[in-house]
Amino acid sequence: EIQLQESGPGLVKPSQSLSLTCSVTGYTITSGYDWSWIRKFPGNKMEWMGYISYSGSTNYNPSLKSRISITRDTSKNQFFLQLNSVTTEDTATYYCAPLTGGSLFDYWGQGVMVTVSS
Amino acid sequence: DIQMTQSPASLSASLGETVTIECRASEDIYNGLAWYQQKPGKSPQLLIYNANSLHTGVPSRFSGSGSGTQYSLKINSLQSEDVASYFCQQYYDYPTFGSGTKLEIK
Numbered sequence: 456e457i458q459l460q461e462s463g464p465g466l467v468k469p470s471q472s473l474s475l476t477c478s479v480t481g482y483t484i485t486s487g488y489d490w491s492w493i494r495k496f497p498g499n500k501m502e503w504m505g506y507i508s509y510s511g512s513t514n515y516n517p518s519l520k521s522r523i524s525i526t527r528d529t530s531k532n533q534f535f536l537q538l539n540s541v542t543t544e545d546t547a548t549y550y551c552a553p554l555t556g557g558s559l560f561d562y563w564g565q566g567v568m569v570t571v572s573s
Numbered sequence: 574d575i576q577m578t579q580s581p582a583s584l585s586a587s588l589g590e591t592v593t594i595e596c597r598a599s600e601d602i603y604n605g606l607a608w609y610q611q612k613p614g615k616s617p618q619l620l621i622y623n624a625n626s627l628h629t630g631v632p633s634r635f636s637g638s639g640s641g642t643q644y645s646l647k648i649n650s651l652q653s654e655d656v657a658s659y660f661c662q663q664y665y666d667y668p669t670f671g672s673g674t675k676l677e678i679k
Contacts, residue, residue, distance in 0.1 A: 491668075493668075499658065499660075499672060499673040499675075500670070500672055500673075501660060501662075501670035501673070502670070503667060503668040503669065503670070514667070516667065517574070518574075550616065550617075554668075558605070558664035558668065559607055559619060559622050559664065560607075560609070560617070560619065560662070560668075561619040561628065563616035563617055563618075564616065565616055566616060
């Protein structure tokens with residue numbers, strides 16, 4: 456079974472970059488799927504941020520395109536999120552999840568809460 | 574992007590009751606709709622996909638229906654373990670989510 460674990464700083468200062476890691480076990484990220492980042496804001500709104508595909512191509516939510524980068528380390532079976540120029544509005548719980556067949560999220564990490572504050 | 578409008582925002586019902594949660598898409602999503610359950614402190618879990626297909630292991634008291642722009646999730650015979658937030662997600666275009674419904678037991 457696919458298991459995912461997010462990690463990274465829980466506190467980021469405004470204007471800095473947010474960097475998170477998703478470690479995947481039970482499946483090789485180069486075998487298939489689109490490896491996504493999703494965030495849930497206080498108040499429950501959820502936003503798909505983007506993905507890196509099994510082949511290494513990326514696709515981002517247009518609302519974040521200028522600030523986001525998703526990369527990977529295939530040797531470690533990890534993928535990464537970098538979000539630049541953060542503001543308090545980027546405070547959220549960040550999840551990693553693969554987009555499986557049919558564009559569904561049927562495996563999720565436990566999530567990591569990130570607060571943007573000075 | 575496709576906007577998903579979900580209602581109600583919160584819902585309180587008694588054990589054994591039937592509840593319905595609705596999602597409306599800003600354009601036709603051709604049944605490209607999923608429903609998720611998120612219990613407090615846990616990650617979301619897929620319940621329904623393709624608007625009306627039950628995901629593996631999900632109890633049959635959950636069902637989905639709809640077409641075009643209007644979709645609904647029904648929970649029959651409400652159980653205490655159904656206390657959770659529920660949200661819809663369309664995948665006709667890049668994924669977007671409803672705003673969620675918090676379900677409580679009266």
